[in-house]
Amino acid sequence: xxxxxxQEPTMTDCADFQDRLPELFETGANLNEEEHxxxxxxxxxxxxxxxxxxxxxxxxLPIHDPSPTVWxxxxxxxxxxxxxxxxxxxxxxxxx
Amino acid sequence: xxxxxxxxxPAQHHLRRNPPIVGEAEAIxxxxxxxxxxxxxxxxLHKRRVYSLCLRMLGNVAAAEDLTxxxxxxxxxxxGTFRGDSAFSTWLHRLAVNVVLMHLRKKGLPQISLEEAxxxxxxxxxRKDIGARDLRLSGSIDRVTLERAVENLPPGYRLVFVLHDVxxxxxxxxxxxxxCSIGNSKSQLHKARMKLRDLLRTGxxxxxxx
Numbered sequence: 003x004x005x006x007x008x009q010e011p012t013m014t015d016c017a018d019f020q021d022r023l024p025e026l027f028e029t030g031a032n033l034n035e036e037e038h039x040x041x042x043x044x045x046x047x048x049x050x051x052x053x054x055x056x057x058x059x060x061x062x063l064p065i066h067d068p069s070p071t072v073w074x075x076x077x078x079x080x081x082x083x084x085x086x087x088x089x090x091x092x093x094x095x096x097x098x
Numbered sequence: 099x100x101x102x103x104x105x106x107x108p109a110q111h112h113l114r115r116n117p118p119i120v121g122e123a124e125a126i127x128x129x130x131x132x133x134x135x136x137x138x139x140x141x142x143l144h145k146r147r148v149y150s151l152c153l154r155m156l157g158n159v160a161a162a163e164d165l166t167x168x169x170x171x172x173x174x175x176x177x178g179t180f181r182g183d184s185a186f187s188t189w190l191h192r193l194a195v196n197v198v199l200m201h202l203r204k205k206g207l208p209q210i211s212l213e214e215a216x217x218x219x220x221x222x223x224x225r226k227d228i229g230a231r232d233l234r235l236s237g238s239i240d241r242v243t244l245e246r247a248v249e250n251l252p253p254g255y256r257l258v259f260v261l262h263d264v265x266x267x268x269x270x271x272x273x274x275x276x277x278c279s280i281g282n283s284k285s286q287l288h289k290a291r292m293k294l295r296d297l298l299r300t301g302x303x304x305x306x307x308x
Contacts, residue, residue: 076167
């Protein structure tokens with residue numbers, strides 16, 4: 003019969019820790035002090051990966067440009083807006 | 099540094115994202131006075147960021163271009179109301195986010211509340227990582243891989259992830275924009291990061307198998 007090492011984390015320990023993880027992240031808790039992480043390689047890797055993803059996301063700078071058609075459409079719409087406005091103003095003026 | 103601690107410096111994050119742009123103030127003033135050329139300058143200065151934001155939120159080039167167009171048309175109509183209380187780029191990007199959210203509400207989200215829409219189906223959601231011994235991500239993903247993984251997130255997760263982790267909005271701002279609770283925003287962000295990890299690890303496994 004094999005005896006279970008009391009120090010070894012169980013699946014329940016991992017589930018409990020991962021349930022608390024969003025709050026630990028959001029409060030900026032010092033995860034180095036988490037007892038579970040001292041014993042659990044798997045949850046340590048999870049925390050490291052989630053931190054890494056959050057860090058990398060901040061480096062996702064804008065890289066995509068819209069096609070030139072977008073500006074052409076904007077310019078046309080502006081001209082149309084201006085035409086309507088000047089039409090409205092002139093009709094408003096002519097009404098007075 | 100924890101993933102949570104990264105949000106403790108939103109002001110710095112916004113400043114890095116919205117650095118002062120030479121000539122922008124003059125272009126704003128001129129555009130407010132009706133100078134079309136100045137408006138074109140503002141478009142040139144901000145089109146990339148507005149379009150990238152739309153594209154990341156929507157995951158669709160045609161829709162992103164349409165909404166970039168809508169956002170700049172709204173800018174043209176509203177630029178007179180910009181008073182400089184915040185950075186122009188912050189103001190413009192908030193305007194663009196609202197245009198995208200309005201579009202999403204019109205398109206598919208109105209039948210159910212946003213709170214529900216933000217919760218992907220069981221199949222889409224991330225799994226707990228218990229007992230798995232696997233590849234570690236750290237140091238191994240490039241920008242293109244991450245961009246692609248973000249595109250593949252379920253829409254609700256993608257929205258919160260892009261707004262918080264990429265654009266630097268805080269949970270209270272996101273909750274306000276999405277009409278959901280702050281707790282919901284936090285929970286969705288965590289699930290989004292977990293799901294991204296799943297997607298990235300799956301990609302790594304596929305690469306390793308080739």
